[in-house]
Amino acid sequence: MNLVLLGRSLRDSWLLLVSCSVMALGFTWLRVWVASHIKVDAFVKFFSEGLQIFQGLLPVPIEDLASPLGRVAFSFEELGLLMLLGLWTVTRATDCLAGRIGAGTMEMLLAQPVRRLTLVSTHTAVTLAGVLAIGAASWLGVKLGLQFSKFEDAPPWIKLAPAAINFVCLGVFITGAATLISALVRTRAQAVGMVIGFYVVELMLMIIGRLNDRFQWMNRLTILSVYEPTLLTIGLNRDPSAVWPLFWQYNATLLGLGLAGLAASAAIFCRRDVPAPL
Numbered sequence: 001m002n003l004v005l006l007g008r009s010l011r012d013s014w015l016l017l018v019s020c021s022v023m024a025l026g027f028t029w030l031r032v033w034v035a036s037h038i039k040v041d042a043f044v045k046f047f048s049e050g051l052q053i054f055q056g057l058l059p060v061p062i063e064d065l066a067s068p069l070g071r072v073a074f075s076f077e078e079l080g081l082l083m084l085l086g087l088w089t090v091t092r093a094t095d096c097l098a099g100r101i102g103a104g105t106m107e108m109l110l111a112q113p114v115r116r117l118t119l120v121s122t123h124t125a126v127t128l129a130g131v132l133a134i135g136a137a138s139w140l141g142v143k144l145g146l147q148f149s150k151f152e153d154a155p156p157w158i159k160l161a162p163a164a165i166n167f168v169c170l171g172v173f174i175t176g177a178a179t180l181i182s183a184l185v186r187t188r189a190q191a192v193g194m195v196i197g198f199y200v201v202e203l204m205l206m207i208i209g210r211l212n213d214r215f216q217w218m219n220r221l222t223i224l225s226v227y228e229p230t231l232l233t234i235g236l237n238r239d240p241s242a243v244w245p246l247f248w249q250y251n252a253t254l255l256g257l258g259l260a261g262l263a264a265s266a267a268i269f270c271r272r273d274v275p276a277p278l
Helices: 002-035 040-050 052-057 068-077 079-103 105-110 116-147 157-184 188-211 213-221 229-238 240-271
Strands: none
Touching: 002 068, 002 079, 002 116, 068 079, 068 116, 068 157, 068 229, 079 105, 079 116, 079 157, 079 188, 079 240, 105 116, 116 157, 116 240, 157 188, 157 229, 157 240, 188 213, 229 240
C-alpha cells in the first residue's frame, strides 16, 4: 500500500516538480551569468553613496557581496528562486490534508485499509524528495553559470554547497509549517492564506529589525534570521572554525522546526475527526 500511495503521489506531482526544478536550474544559471557581467566598482559606489539606508538589509557588507563568491551565493536569496521553492512546498503541503479534505478524496482514502499516518508520510516523502531535487537543480545551475561566466576569478562550485544546504533546509521548514497549518484548517484556500500571511509577518519583522537598531530583537522572532546562505558561504570560506557552529545551528533550527511541524501535523490528523467536504 505504501508503494501504491507513493506512486500515486508522484504521478500527481511530477509535472510540477520537473517544472520547478528546470526553472530553478535555469534561473540560477542565468543569475550567475548576469552577475558576472556587473561592474563591481560602479555598483559598490552607487550602493554605498546613494542607498546607505538600505545597507542594513544586506546579509553581508557590500564589499563582500560584490565579490564573485558573494554575488554567486546571493542567488539563493533571490525572490525568484524562493518563489519556486515556495510554489512546490506550499502547493504540496497544503494539499496533504486540507486539500484532500476539501476535495472529498480524504473520505475515500480513509475508507481503504490504510493508516492515517501512512497517508501523511507517503505524501510528505514525495514533497521532501522534491525539495532535494529543486535544491540540487539550483546548485547545478550555479555550476553551469560559473562555467559560462565572465568572472576573472570564478569561485569553485563546491564552495556554494553551504548556500544550497541552507536552501534545502528552508524547504524542509516550509513543508513542515505548511503541513501543520493544513492539519489545523478545513480548506486548502485557508491553509495557503495563512502560510502567505505568516511569511509576510516574518518578512516585516526581519526588515524592521535590520533597519532600526532599537528593534534588533525582532530578528529573533523571525525564522528568516536563520536563512543566511550568503553569510554562511562567505563565512565558511573566510573563517571556517568560527562559522561552522553557526552553520550547524542555522540548519539544525530549520530542520528541527520543519520535522517538528510534520510530527505535530501527523499527530493532529491521526486524532481529529475528518469533516465532510464542503
